[in-house]
Amino acid sequence: MARIVTIRTVAEHAGCSIATVSRVINRSAPTSTEVETRVRAAITALGFRPSEIGRALKTLRMRTLGVVIPSLMNPVFAASVAGMEAAARERRHTLLLTATDYEAGREAELVETLVAQNVAGLILTVADADENPTLDMLDAEHIPYVLIHNEPVRTRRAAVCVDNAAATFALTGAMIAAGHRRIAYLAGRFSTSDRSRRRHEGYAAAMTAAGLTAEAPVELDYLSDVPGHAEALAGLFLSPGRPTAALCSNDLLALSVAGALRDLGLGVPADVSLAGFDGIALGHVMNPTLATVDTPTRRMGERAVEMLFAMLEDDAPPRVEHLPFTLRPGGTLAAAPADAVSVPCSPVSNP
Amino acid sequence: MARIVTIRTVAEHAGCSIATVSRVINRSAPTSTEVETRVRAAITALGFRPSEIGRALKTLRMRTLGVVIPSLMNPVFAASVAGMEAAARERRHTLLLTATDYEAGREAELVETLVAQNVAGLILTVADADENPTLDMLDAEHIPYVLIHNEPVRTRRAAVCVDNAAATFALTGAMIAAGHRRIAYLAGRFSTSDRSRRRHEGYAAAMTAAGLTAEAPVELDYLSDVPGHAEALAGLFLSPGRPTAALCSNDLLALSVAGALRDLGLGVPADVSLAGFDGIALGHVMNPTLATVDTPTRRMGERAVEMLFAMLEDDAPPRVEHLPFTLRPGGTLAAAPADAVSVPCSPVSNP
């Protein structure tokens, strides 16, 4: 099961010491060409592969990056991890992958598990990047990490994300421009997360700038639970003076909200306009197409790894890097009914 | 960066030997309650976490499972990995994740990398499960592994998959029942893969059973390269007596083929009916919905891990486990034009 060929076997086979074999493998010191060829021959003949365990025990650092994300079932995180994997592979590292299934309580344990494996560094998406004892622990132990999708504001932590507030500000602006006056904000799991909070801030800023009323987030408990959502949304969307539009904190939520609204007998976008956030492929092919904010998720994963290595090798200081987003128009965002538009409001422009 | 507190630190702090600390941690031998409480106190006080490296050096086995898949950008593999991660986590293991980006040539190197990390076992999707030197090597070294999505037929290897031939047999039967007589088979990357081969076999068997002509697979080189596909498909679908239906070897390919056909001015399903394979969520929401074979991808990932642990712990013999699939009807598969139906054919039933 485990390889029986060790550095010692190679040394015997090549008629030299294990130190010399190590030198040949790592080019850590000059060796005579004659010995080197003998060693290399022995290595290939025996099919020897240096144990990462042995090396790590000595160097106290595995060539792995620990990853913690909410779930791979969300294409946003799948794409991020794909980007991380490619970037890590370029640097001869592999990913140690774990998922919280959207339970913030699991973060601490998963991080501990990864740290126990002596990962070179960590890439994380957490519920809250500012108020987070696990991250405090990593800081205290000087274990390098980069957040992804999170947007820390109060703390000095490395992160790769989009400017969530600016994105929802723009998206809300587009809804207002389409004549919507009462716009609901729907949040999914992680509703108390930093990025969800930032997204709501952008929405609220745009509403206020237009002289409209920003509403508190409506929290929907479970992803993809369409029947549950229909029930939760009935009160809001079947009442008089109901919202004519809803901004969802992410695309997956927008999809199930669309289903829930249809279950309530409401048309999208005929009765309610809808927009999401992330830019998953699903939104492109559904009918009508989903209006959303397109984010470079795969690229974010690559950047997170690049940033982590910069910290690892060049001792780069932690910083928040914002990657560009684009507004993606879609069929779910249509003009508001004429009676709704009649409500006065001020024009909105970017801050 | 690395933890400075070792089992020795704990031993000193608790006033006992490192062996006793080890015993407390692993419950590998009885210890007096008094010493145990002292040790546990020391562990929490010092924030000690046993190094997986140290343990692995001794046991020659890390609590990790090596994973090799083509790409996380394909939701099929993302879901599989999500299932693996959950099942592995239940057993206190983590995944070491790598991807080939659909380049079979990378398989060997990635597997070597994972083996060098002393993974407990491997879960792989390879290009060819039967003719595969890398798998031969794993067999020779008695390193346990389970294939996923692959369907080995000639070799005795552990695998979790659906019955690809039966699935395409049924799917092709549905197309024939809808009146289609000339049905093309389109294969994406990995076109020489075992599962693609098995899928084509099922298609060919159904065609032959109906007295129709089975065609060789049309190989499309790149995923999602719609313009390239349009060019490659023009000859086939713009000719007289052209196919009225096409069976694609997977859903992602079906999506880009749908785009290519529309670029050629052909309606789906008005001019050409289409079906895929896998059952990705995209197919559900696109318009028209995609006819396909629904496969339990997440469950397959879980089963692969369960099977691997059965081999690891109970020395279970390698076997191929088929998980159930279902035909998913969809708008892309419609009745053939009347003139096409007039071609005679025999009724098809399952073999």
Place this chain on the structure above:
DNA sequence: CTGTTAGCGCATTCAC
């Protein structure tokens, strides 16, 4: 019940 000790595979001194 507990302590001592010998490695696991490797990198890295320090001699030569």
Place this chain on the structure above:
DNA sequence: GTGAATGCGCTAACAG
């Protein structure tokens, strides 16, 4: 340019 020796953190065998 090379080899012998040491220790990384831990488990397990053996003594007590």
